[in-house]
Amino acid sequence: MIEIDNVTKIYSRRDPPAVKNLMLNIENGEILGLVGLNGAGKTTTIRMIAGILLPTSGKISVDGFDVIKEKVKASYNVGWIPEIPNFEPNAKPLSLMRYYAGFYRNNEKEMDKRIKELLDMVGLSNDLNKKLREYSQGMKKRFSIAESLINDPKNVLFDETLNGLDPEGVKFVRDLIIDLKSKQKSILLSSHILTEIENLADRVAIISHGKLIKILGKSELRNLGKLKIYIEIMNGNDFRENIKNILSKYGTVEYLDGHIMLTDLNVKETEIPEILNDLIANRLKVRKFEPVGESLEEYFFKLIGERQ
């Protein structure tokens, strides 16, 4: 479990904060998607959780341990896969993994077994004699996944991990994330590929200029990309019960600011005009009746656009 409590990060007094008063938490067994434009503060947030950067103010806890004051305990259960992994170029994978494993003070034999399993899992078993400088970017990313999971951490941070991976690699990471979630790990997933986030995340945090703009919950995410109907009815508030009775036959009715959103439609797309007919037949004056199907990407750009 990761808790980010009112965290601000300022790199330079001349520049605006990279992250400002950020409040987030990631529960066990939850995948939190983190989306934002370049420079929004996603990587800074992840690096602070990983203990690489120091927050200017606020507190980050991992499984209840402060990442600054109790760094060793907090980092014990964090795995971080950075966007561009960087390793000692002259090291060989096995010796470097053993070095990393040494920090966890576990049984050496068990660790050795796990190292081999992990390297096998990421498909690097045949490249163990190469030095890391000879690895391609994709291989380094695979190695990064392996070394980040060396201690089977309870919290895993994926920072643009899908970038630079081939389709097989993307599928591997996707399956890995689902598997980790099933093992009740807390997962923070930052990606520019919003469809992946949409498909994998339980919640999505949208940040812009270091600030949290919106957290989309499970229900909102579920409706993203699905067909829904935007309806505006003149004097609609006066006929609220009547309208609800009519529309409930076709799906879930949500009253929003002055309009109605009909979601979870139980009619086919070809049958949608019947809903309009039904409303008119009940003498309701329909001002706007618009079927919409918004993806996370569309939602994101709309939200960011509104903000800007």
Place this chain on the structure above:
Amino acid sequence: MKPISYEIKRTMMSRFVIMLIIAIVGLSSLLAYENASSSNSSNVPTVPEVAYGYFLNNNNLTMVAYVHNGYGNPVRNVVLYYQYNGSEYRAISSSSGYANATFPIKYINQIQVQVNYTYTSFGNKIETPSVAYTINTQIKYSGLEIYPGIFNVQNSSRMGILAMYVGENGSSSPYLSFIFFASNSSKGIPKTFNYAYYYNFTSISIEKIYPQLQMDNINDTFYLEVKNSTGSLLGIYSGLEGGKYFTIMGLSKLSSYTPMTQTRLQDLVFSGISSILGLFIPILAIFTAYLTYGKDRTSGVLESVLKRPVTRGELITTRFLSNALAIFIAGALAMIVVDLIYYHYFKLYFTETFLIELIWTYFVEGVAFLAIVYMISHIVKSQGALLGAAIGIFIVMDLFWEIIPMAVIYALGISSSSSAYVVLNILFDYISPAGYSNLFEALITNKLGSFGGVSINPSTYGITYLPLVIAGIFWILIPYIIAYILAKYRD
């Protein structure tokens, strides 16, 4: 694998560290070997010398000259000039070393021939002053001449004599018996001889004789008797003097060996090895810090370690200690090998105190530079800037550190005999870690190391053990603590 083990292995197995340790130990050893092997042969003359003899045949005088080096071996192409009665006669030494000249003389009781010679040294033609060689014309040949003071190639501290014989018409010698008597009496001609060496020869023209000196007798005075086959004592002619007088001549000592002392041994270290360590230990420290810490930090490699359950403080300390170990090993190994080489030649080890002082001095020097680069690694942001800073530190604070005070001293017009000169030098030695070894050298040798060594009383200028040890601890701790604080509280 424990992280500290990996860090030590990584540091010690790095190609740069291995190469630098080999360079430090290798160069120190070579210099120690050169120092040790040449310290006894340094007295061997490098200019050619000439042994003279003659024989008379009717109205002709043949001057026999054997040109030789400090070991008594022949030297070729030396031009000898003989001046007699207003005429000059010339001869060039052959590969056998002989340069003979024959010319007519007027028969009177005693004649004088002026002799000198020229030789070439490093392209320069050098001419020796003329010497008068006096010949009694009643004696038809010079016979045996003894030239003491030639060195033994096999052991350059051992000396011997060059025996030259010119007989009738230039013939070689009859049977001759050489007896070296030795005495440990230091008062004139000894009354008793402790032991003797015997050498017998027949038909000698030039002979090098090296008595088999015992180690205990190297300070004894030696005398030479030469007898013929009937046991009669022969007269010995004393070189260019030519006069025929019967005596026992003192050959003085047959060894140039002087026992090595701890002070001389320390002087040998400070005459060259200290410069090698003073140059290479900082290179090792600065670039090891760059390669194993600074570069990792600025390139982001360190992040792959920092994300582990380790604090920033533990990480910097572990790497620092593993780097410091490499510096210690380089300095200690170099000094131990140098000590063994000196022992091989002089049968004398460094005192434990001196060995510890040396190792401590260069350890402080190296670790201080190490800590400075660690500190800068947390100030600059890019690899290039860090490498530039590391090179700059090496050039300014180590390579040119002895030139900078000199420039300041000249600029301020301070006399090298003034106290201000010494104070300023000491001040500069305290400002850079590169000066730390100079301070220790001053403490041990009473000479301020920079600029050829000015004799000082170290304690007058506050150079005693306590301030030096405190300065060393400060040099290690202050930059390290700054680096530690920066690592802990700065991204």
